[in-house]
Amino acid sequence: MIRIYSGKCLCSGVRFTAVGPPVVVAQCHCEECRRLSGTGHSIGAMFRKDGVVLNGTISEFTYQSGKGSTVTKGFCATCGSPVFGRNTQSPDHLTLPLGAMDNADGLQVEVVIFDRDKTHWDQLGENVAFFATQPDWRPPE
Ligand SMILES: [Zn+2]
Numbered sequence: 001m002i003r004i005y006s007g008k009c010l011c012s013g014v015r016f017t018a019v020g021p022p023v024v025v026a027q028c029h030c031e032e033c034r035r036l037s038g039t040g041h042s043i044g045a046m047f048r049k050d051g052v053v054l055n056g057t058i059s060e061f062t063y064q065s066g067k068g069s070t071v072t073k074g075f076c077a078t079c080g081s082p083v084f085g086r087n088t089q090s091p092d093h094l095t096l097p098l099g100a101m102d103n104a105d106g107l108q109v110e111v112v113i114f115d116r117d118k119t120h121w122d123q124l125g126e127n128v129a130f131f132a133t134q135p136d137w138r139p140p141e
């Protein structure tokens, strides 16, 4: 079903829209995604590039993938939020982070890649406490 996905960075300086459905939604545990996100993985939806509009001031960082392609990551130049990924292996597509979307209804992870690099702390143990919001807690004096 055709649907428009919209999103923005933390400071709202960068906004995007994308015509869905995405080609695939992938969770990636590679080292680059771990360092990029500051957490254990990224989750991104890949869209056809001609259906994506990005607005705002975007900084780019480029590196070589293990397969020899060039990967470009786009960030908001003000707040540093990741806003897109591009890979010369798929030149007609862009990947947008689900965490930046206003509403990702209907999207779910379809594939997990670099599962071998998944960190032990990126999964919850049995004794983890859950709070619906930020608890009223401070570090002990
Ligand atoms: Zn921003």
Ligand SMILES: [Zn+2]
Pocket (backbone or CB within 6 Å): 028, 029, 030, 031, 032, 033, 034, 042, 114
């Ligand atoms: Zn990755």
